[in-house]
Amino acid sequence: AGISWFDLSKGLPSGVIIKSLQITESNNTMKAATHGNGVYEIHLPDIALSAEKEPSLPTGFKLYQNFPNPFNPTTQITYSISKFNKPQFVKLTIYDLIGQTIATLVSEKQPPGNYKVTFEASSEMSRLTSGIYLYTLRVGNFSQTKKMILLK
Structure with a gap:
């Protein structure tokens, strides 16, 4: 509920393989380390990086x-x-x-x-x-x- 996906591929070469992602909440950035194409960084201004989890109900007694x-x-x-x-x-x-x-x-x-x-x-x-x-x-x-x- 309330979760949406955003296309963040702007600026990345076509077909690039991303090996690692790092999200830094303090400055709302995401870095993508690629295979052979360097590291890319994008600012995430309007994306919530955390969400409160709803408490889960037990599955048994x-x-x-x-x-x-x-x-x-x-x-x-x-x-x-x-x-x-x-x-x-x-x-x-x-x-x-x-x-x-x-x-x-x-x-x-x-x-x-x-x-x-x-x-x-x-x-x-x-x-x-x-x-x-x-x-x-x-x-x-x-x-x-x-x-x-x-x-x-």
């Missing part, structure tokens, strides 16, 4: 390792929802090692994209001890679990 890990008292959990799906119900839950729910961080319909959620163990500190906890992402039929370590 993914639950990433929390960071920092080990943590005390806060950690971030990142996950991705596939661009090939419509908005789906997402549930991100923290469990202890015997399967008891500690906290539900996300429980809502979300569109495809990349997400980051903060887990504040300090709000649960009265009952949480140092140790290993699990966090599970469920999106439709997809489910993935990772471990995290709380150090008090």
Whole structure:
């Protein structure tokens, strides 16, 4: 979208073979090193030399390792929802090692994209001890679990 091609061959001999191109953004010039015909330089006054990339959507579901890990008292959990799906119900839950729910961080319909959620163990500190906890992402039929370590 918005990308156009410009003919920049003015001044080059017919059939010339270009071996190398160098674009210098600071002065909007392009140099072309040819095979046997020297180096040519052209000023690029009206050509945008850079463009912002649109952020790409993930191609699959993914639950990433929390960071920092080990943590005390806060950690971030990142996950991705596939661009090939419509908005789906997402549930991100923290469990202890015997399967008891500690906290539900996300429980809502979300569109495809990349997400980051903060887990504040300090709000649960009265009952949480140092140790290993699990966090599970469920999106439709997809489910993935990772471990995290709380150090008090």
